[in-house]
Amino acid sequence: MMTLKELAEKEDLLTAGHGLCAGCAIFPILKVVLRASQYPMVVSNDTGCLQMTTSHFPRTSWKLNWIHSAYGNSAAIVSGIEAMYRSLKKQGKFPLEKELKFLAIAGDGAANDAGLGPLSGAVERGHHFVYLCLDNQMYASTGGQRSSATPMGAAAPDTPASDALPGKMQARKNIARIMTAHKIPYVAQSAPWIWQDLYKKAERAFETPGPAYLNILSPCPFEWKTPTRKTIELTRLAADTCIWPVYEVKNGTKLTINYKPRQKLPVTRWLQSQPRFKHLEQSENKWIVDKIQEEVDKDWDYLLSAETEPKHRDN
Amino acid sequence: MASIKVLNGNAAVAEAVGQVHPDVVVSNPVAPATPILERIASFIAEGWLDAEIINAESAYSAISACIGASAAGGRVISATASQGLAAMHELLFVASSLRLPIVIAVANRALSAPINIHADHSDAMAQRDCGWIQLFSENSQETYDNIIQAFKIAEHPDVRNPVMVGLDGFITSHEMTNIWLVETGEVTDFVGKCNPAYSLLDSNNPVTVGSLDTPDYYFEHKVNQLQGMENARKVIKEVGKEFGDRFSRYYGYFESYKLEDAEYAIVLMSSAAGAAKEVVDELRSNGEHVGLLKLRVFRPFPHQELKEALSHLEAIAVLDRALIPGSFGGPLFNETRAALYDMEDKNLPLVFPYVYGLGGRDITIDNFRDVFRDIEEKNTEKIEIKTELAFINLRQ
Numbered sequence: 001m002m003t004l005k006e007l008a009e010k011e012d013l014l015t016a017g018h019g020l021c022a023g024c025a026i027f028p029i030l031k032v033v034l035r036a037s038q039y040p041m042v043v044s045n046d047t048g049c050l051q052m053t054t055s056h057f058p059r060t061s062w063k064l065n066w067i068h069s070a071y072g073n074s075a076a077i078v079s080g081i082e083a084m085y086r087s088l089k090k091q092g093k094f095p096l097e098k099e100l101k102f103l104a105i106a107g108d109g110a111a112n113d114a115g116l117g118p119l120s121g122a123v124e125r126g127h128h129f130v131y132l133c134l135d136n137q138m139y140a141s142t143g144g145q146r147s148s149a150t151p152m153g154a155a156a157p158d159t160p161a162s163d164a165l166p167g168k169m170q171a172r173k174n175i176a177r178i179m180t181a182h183k184i185p186y187v188a189q190s191a192p193w194i195w196q197d198l199y200k201k202a203e204r205a206f207e208t209p210g211p212a213y214l215n216i217l218s219p220c221p222f223e224w225k226t227p228t229r230k231t232i233e234l235t236r237l238a239a240d241t242c243i244w245p246v247y248e249v250k251n252g253t254k255l256t257i258n259y260k261p262r263q264k265l266p267v268t269r270w271l272q273s274q275p276r277f278k279h280l281e282q283s284e285n286k287w288i289v290d291k292i293q294e295e296v297d298k299d300w301d302y303l304l305s306a307e308t309e310p311k312h313r314d315n
Numbered sequence: 316m317a318s319i320k321v322l323n324g325n326a327a328v329a330e331a332v333g334q335v336h337p338d339v340v341v342s343n344p345v346a347p348a349t350p351i352l353e354r355i356a357s358f359i360a361e362g363w364l365d366a367e368i369i370n371a372e373s374a375y376s377a378i379s380a381c382i383g384a385s386a387a388g389g390r391v392i393s394a395t396a397s398q399g400l401a402a403m404h405e406l407l408f409v410a411s412s413l414r415l416p417i418v419i420a421v422a423n424r425a426l427s428a429p430i431n432i433h434a435d436h437s438d439a440m441a442q443r444d445c446g447w448i449q450l451f452s453e454n455s456q457e458t459y460d461n462i463i464q465a466f467k468i469a470e471h472p473d474v475r476n477p478v479m480v481g482l483d484g485f486i487t488s489h490e491m492t493n494i495w496l497v498e499t500g501e502v503t504d505f506v507g508k509c510n511p512a513y514s515l516l517d518s519n520n521p522v523t524v525g526s527l528d529t530p531d532y533y534f535e536h537k538v539n540q541l542q543g544m545e546n547a548r549k550v551i552k553e554v555g556k557e558f559g560d561r562f563s564r565y566y567g568y569f570e571s572y573k574l575e576d577a578e579y580a581i582v583l584m585s586s587a588a589g590a591a592k593e594v595v596d597e598l599r600s601n602g603e604h605v606g607l608l609k610l611r612v613f614r615p616f617p618h619q620e621l622k623e624a625l626s627h628l629e630a631i632a633v634l635d636r637a638l639i640p641g642s643f644g645g646p647l648f649n650e651t652r653a654a655l656y657d658m659e660d661k662n663l664p665l666v667f668p669y670v671y672g673l674g675g676r677d678i679t680i681d682n683f684r685d686v687f688r689d690i691e692e693k694n695t696e697k698i699e700i701k702t703e704l705a706f707i708n709l710r711q
Binding site for chain 2: 057062063066078079080081084086088091093098125
């Protein structure tokens with residue numbers, strides 16, 4: 001098991017001096033993920049907060065090869081880079097002994113919405129890469145609008161809560177299940193509070209031959225309007241309420257739940273922690289809270305029933 | 316040793332690509348360009364072309380994969396047309412702004428709606444401001460020659476700019492003709508090695524590609540980007556001459572056909588030039604002073620050279636195979652007319668806009684005769700409105 005000290009001693013490939021907001025989960029997540037590859041990596045960054053705050057010309061926060069081109073295509077870009085790597089290696093134009101890893105990074109907007117086609121295409125083709133989705137459940141860089149990963153009941157600037165409409169009325173797209181259905185070698189969901197799990201999964205993703213998908217909860221204190229010091233704690237609450245289960249699936253079938261809360265907390269604890277759900281406290285919106293609880297229970301029960309390789313409770 | 320093969324334009328592209336030897340081929344089927352990719356795929360499957368093929372799930376991903384592959388430091392080719400090219404639009408700007416020497420063959424085809432798979436230049440003309448070098452080919456031979464030259468131009472250290480090579484969809488792309496093929500070794504020698512400015516695979520020298528620019532740098536970066544396109548003017552000429560010196564077929568910005576002593580001329584691009592030359596010959600045998608200018612390089616637009624080639628004329632018909640609603644004539648007309656405007660001698664030739672061949676509509680020998688007659692009449696009558704758009708072979 002990697003200790004925090006050992007982790008800290010590894011080289012920082014994303015340096016300080018970036019412009020991410022205070023309390024943003026992206027940076028702590030990447031501190032862990034970027035340390036999990038034993039080989040140099042190339043990053044294809046989708047448009048979003050991370051890309052904008054780390055590549056402001058003439059500075060860069062990246063100490064590795066990095067490219068950004070547009071919104072929604074990071075998986076297609078990385079498939080080009082990875083194919084070129086294979087081609088040059090095959091032709092003897094690139095040292096055979098030298099190994100590189102490829103990482104696409106996108107927000108939930110890019111992964112779930114505009115970039116879902118390119119993502120699906122790239123994993124179907126079987127490129128050797130890791131796709132990291134930093135899921136803050138909305139379009140944060142454009143001001144917090146809803147994405148298809150925004151949970152039901154959340155208020156967003158384009159689905160505001162009013163008497164007529166209590167926030168977003170559609171359920172969140174379950175991208176981890178969508179990726180699992182592609183039967184790719186590795187799909188995992190984790191969060192920064194359980195960093196050893198996150199590290200292990202990132203390491204496994206990099207080592208997996210073929211495509212791997214990491215879905216990581218990444219709170220956005222700026223848009224969620226939560227205290228910056230609560231970021232990591234919130235991701236634990238998400239796991240304890242089963243809003244954000246921590247699990248992994250190998251080859252589309254071997255499912256392991258890596259964290260099972262001793263006591264499953266009600267979703268109201270999660271909803272009450274964020275002003276975007278404030279309107280759900282009104283009695284006429286109770287049906288939405290019930291509905292959210294019902295859906296969370298269903299998803300959790302599904303995972304429990306689908307688990308093929310249970311692990312011992314370690315919390 | 317050069318050899319002759321009977322090939323259509325699509326096969327000619329594939330043959331040239333096979334000889335130039337890209338490292339990555341990006342495939343996404345769009346008619347009429349699909350056979351290009353199928354043939355290249357068969358070269359790879361048969362094992363004599365050692366390249367990786369990416370079967371992209373969309374045109375948007377295809378151009379994205381081209382960008383990734385090119386930024387990774389190798390040679391990249393793709394082919395598309397029409398809706399595929401239109402779907403690439405956003406990324407075409409990125410490819411040229413990142414100065415990536417990607418080559419794309421475009422089997423020029425009409426744009427929807429109504430959906431139509433036949434020839435016109437709407438697809439390429441809609442991308443004329445994307446920062447790509449644009450070459451157009453009259454026939455399969457020119458297509459083959461242009462593809463080979465495209466790589467050399469794109470990868471030239473003074474250029475480093477993507478190139479699209481147009482061939483008329485279902486006309487050039489599918490017509491079987493004799494083609495002189497250059498021997499592969501000579502192609503390799505002519506095109507040279509791909510020497511990228513940087514590579515995303517070089518982990519010892521990490522680069523940040525595609526930064527965020529705020530108003531303090533964006534403008535300078537965009538103007539700097541022009542250098543590649545401007546340098547291409549010289550490089551296109553040099554490459555065309557070197558190609559001619561080696562393989563006996565010379566290329567410039569355009570082909571002047573019996574223009575020197577002409578009074579009336581037609582300006583156009585691509586496959587329609589064949590029939591137009593027939594009419595020029597026929598009218599010349601009747602003593603009429605007519606000629607043709609077939610443009611090969613639309614971007615960078617050779618305004619200076621075009622002015623020199625056309626300034627002595629009485630009247631010019633510019634034939635666009637694209638319709639630009641709300642403009643006063645097609646893009647080729649706009650550029651040609653603007654090129655002539657700053658003539659020192661104020662005896663400007665009259666320039667008239669025509670649109671022909673949309674969605675694969677034929678343009679016949681009769682049509683070209685009519686155009687020459689039309690501009691002669693307009694010139695003698697000295698009509699007031701010189702920019703009224705005329706449509707060729709359109710049922711009224």
